[in-house]
Amino acid sequence: MTARRLRARTRRVSPLLVGWLIVVWVALWGTLTVANVLTGFVVAVSVLVLLPLPPAHDRLAFRPWGLARFVVRFALDLVLSSLRVAWQALWPGRLSRSSVVGVESATRSDLLLTLTVLALNVLPGSIVIEIRRGRPTMLFIHALGAETPASVEAARRAVVRLEARVVAAFGTREERAVSTGSPGGGP
Structure with a gap:
């Protein structure tokens, strides 16, 4: 050297x-x-x-109001999804079916995408099984209980709303504009 x-x-x-x-x-x-x-x-x-770290090209903005909204809603989602999974696990009878749902990501930031995936993986009943980079970036989520077309669409909308809350809490002004400009991407 x-x-x-x-x-x-x-x-x-x-x-x-x-x-x-x-x-x-x-x-x-x-x-x-x-x-x-x-x-x-x-x-x-x-x-x-x-062993130097690679340079970080993405920047996170800290927005207290957006973070507060994210934390409150995430806590509510965590409780509700835990109850839903517990109900499905303890209910005698047939097991509910699940689906793999593809969701287009509105963000191009690796950091915001990582935060979104981490939040999704923490919620019981959903897990990201694949991220396909490109234009657009696609997230493929295994959603428990997504049996009907309506429940698949509800799972897709929930992921879009979660990503919008992550962007509202940590995204730059430009990323927030892209997120709210996408279909269903508002917080």
Whole structure:
């Protein structure tokens, strides 16, 4: 490695990230000592210099009102979907059928897409099984209880609304405009 490349890598070392890695290191060892902090510093800087993270091209905006709406609605969705799955699991009789639902993603941001997929995977009864990148990006979700065309469309609309709430909470002005301009993409 040339001296120029080493200097370029060391300029990318974020003090905030080094501090976080030191906290994780001390937590892993379980004791707060000077030796653990110094060792954590050496390990953190070494890891960040030798194994640099790729540059993040996407930026997240923090919108408190949008985040509050997302959290409240997500908590409600979490409770309702948990009750729905529990009801289906405990109900004696036939098991409900499920479907794989394709949903077009309105966002082009990898970070917003990741947040949307994480939120979908946390909700009981739905899991993202495939992401097909391209124009448009498609999410394929396994939706429990989506038996009829109406319930498949309801699952699709729920994913679109969840993505719109993620974009409203963390998206830039341009991403929010694209999200609300898409069919059914409003929060």
